[in-house]
Amino acid sequence: MLAVEGADPVSTPVHHLLDDGSFAITVPVDGPLSAMVTRAGAAGAQAVLEMTDYAPLPLREPVRSLVWIRGRVHTVPGADVPGLLDLVASVDPNPALLQVNSGDDSRYALMRLEIESVVVADATGAESVGVSALLQARPDPFCAMESCWLQHMESAHQDVVDRLASRLPAAMRRGRVRPLGLDRYGVQLRVEDTDGDHDVRLPFPKPVDDVTGLSQAIRVLMGCPFLNGLQARRLERPGG
Incomplete structure (x- = not known):
């Protein structure tokens, strides 16, 4: 959502961070903003x-979590619009880009937000993030699979959730424990209790970069003694 004083906030279907530290954004072309x-x-x-x-x-x-990006928003000169659209589309082919600069069918105007400050907030508090740190950030290796993984974990692997929940302080286990997040640094759980919601992070021993490392790290959190999975042992008869 983009908010400008004097106008109602509007949805921004495209909000793409550019290499120069500004955001390319789209807003309704016929709106007051x-x-x-x-x-x-x-x-x-x-x-x-x-x-x-x-x-x-x-x-x-x-x-x-929430991210607030404050700055000044500018129109993009008409001659620069096609090139900027191509640049954004090469990284993020959002269908909304097709509705920019499309004659009478245009729904969105392309604009640029020059960043002055960035604040990130979650259950642990709020923190300012510098533009240089924002530009250096890279997507988490599991961002594309996180949603499906958490949904599958909730629907088909309550035993995994229960094992992870056993790591929480006893006072927090009274509520309903649900998977909240997953990244290379650990697993987040949400405890929904009568006195409110509480988010807890269970960190991995070290950051992980691939699915194999992720599987091993989760098994360690669960207290599984076999890093590569529970494997059946062949029991042999005495003398066999």
Whole structure:
């Protein structure tokens, strides 16, 4: 969502971080926010882009984290629009890009948000993030599989959730424990209790980079003595 003072916040189907530290964003072309930014001219308009990270499970409180990006939003000169669209599409082929600069059928205007500050917030608190750190960040190796993995874990492997929950302090095991997140650093659990929700991270012994390492790290958290899985042992008769 993009918010500019004096206009209602609007959804931004495209919000793509560019190499120069700005965001390419799309907003409804006929809305008041687009008109306000156009009238602001070269100075741009002060704005806040809010990104919401929703859990892939139907939790009581679905929001996992929030990111607020404050800066000034500018229109993109018409001559620069095709090139910027191609640049964004080469990395993120969002269908909404086809509705920018498409004549009478245009639904969105392409704009650029020049970053002044970034704040990330989750259950542990809020922290400012520098633009250089934002540009150096890379996608977590499990980001594409996280949603499916957590959904499968919830629906078919309650035993895994229970084993992970056994690592929590006894006072937190009274609530309903649900998988919340997964990344190379550990597993997050959400405890839904009568006194509210509590998020807990179970860290891996060391960061992992592939599925094999992830499987081993989760088994360690579960207390499994076999890093590569529970394998049946062949019992031999005495003297056999």
